[in-house]
Amino acid sequence: MKRTKTMFAVPALVCVLTSWAAVSPGGARLDGPVPGFKAVERTAAGERPDDAVLARPVALAFDGKEILVADAQECAIKVFAEDGSFLRSIGRKGAGPGEFSFPSGVCVSGGRIFVADKFNFRVQILDREGKPEGGFRLDFPPDKIYALGEGTILVTSNPSGRPIRENMLRLFDPSGALLWEGLASRSFGDPVYDTFRNMFLVCPDGSDGFFIVYRSEERAVLRFGPKGDALGGVPVDERYAFKPVRLPFKGPTKVLLGFCWASAFDRGRLYLLEPEAVDGRDLGPGRRVSVFGRDGRMQAVIDLPRRIHRFTVDGDRIYALDEEGELGVFEVAR
């Protein structure tokens, strides 16, 4: 009799514990596995001209017709068709109009190309063929650049590494007038650790606002309105796991919880690229993209055929820069 009771009690306890563990500390119920999809390669094959080679691609943007890639080493914006075939190269090294020094960000707004021209401390505006159409000077080296609605341009910057609070986000109008600045850097007493804690990604939300995703330690995605007004955080589904990495910071080695390597937003969905272990001890770009709704619930995972660094999404298509610095076009197989 005692044995029979135990036979029933143990599975019952397991069921209770399992259902209890499925509820996150924040109270959001986790519903088990999410649907998985595979993305297949759709990049146009064939020989590429020398201009098409990407030496150090650091940012990409898709405007619905063309893919623009900022090549920091070649000091150029390389333009590709939707299938990944090369179209043209814009700009060259220098400090004059139409020239760049480490272009680190690119976006398209109102049919014009905006480039974060890092070491020239400016934003340059060009037409689709690369003809300069002005721009504006900055008192900091810009990093990434995004087009929000109504001609608003969002420019990011990296903290200088000094233990002071520095704003990392600024909104400008196309003439260069500063509209808003915010998202101050945080200091934890170790310059290198601080650098990682302040690494973040931006995703315009398609309705003039934007999301901020910290790349480590933070589970919540921050929402901002079109004028930089903070709209609170969206807790990300706990089925999306942190990836810990031990790093040699000042003092004893610390564990940093890696969260996201790159991100994108398309048609109401947030896409987060999971970091992946590299050589056993390091954390690098991954090949799995998790898809979330605006409420932070995980809806699907997409496995890519290779590791990617940066990406953007348009419907079923993913345009990405892979770990070899090549542009890849992938399609989610249904």
Next chain:
Amino acid sequence: MKKLIVAVLAGLVLLSAVLFFPPSVAAEEVGGCFQEHVTCREHALNLDAPWYQVTLFLTLCDLALAKCILHLSI
């Protein structure tokens, strides 16, 4: 009264010295060290390399800054 006059005169001499002499060359060069440090960090952060490598690169930037400043002050 004498003490007050001496203090005021000493203050004026110090103020004149501060206003007359241009900023020291060393201070400008230290500014150059910080500028190079920012450039070094920007390169490190745009590497898109795995994080252990970025950590080492950032540490090298900090060491280069220290070396640059110490070299100027010796």
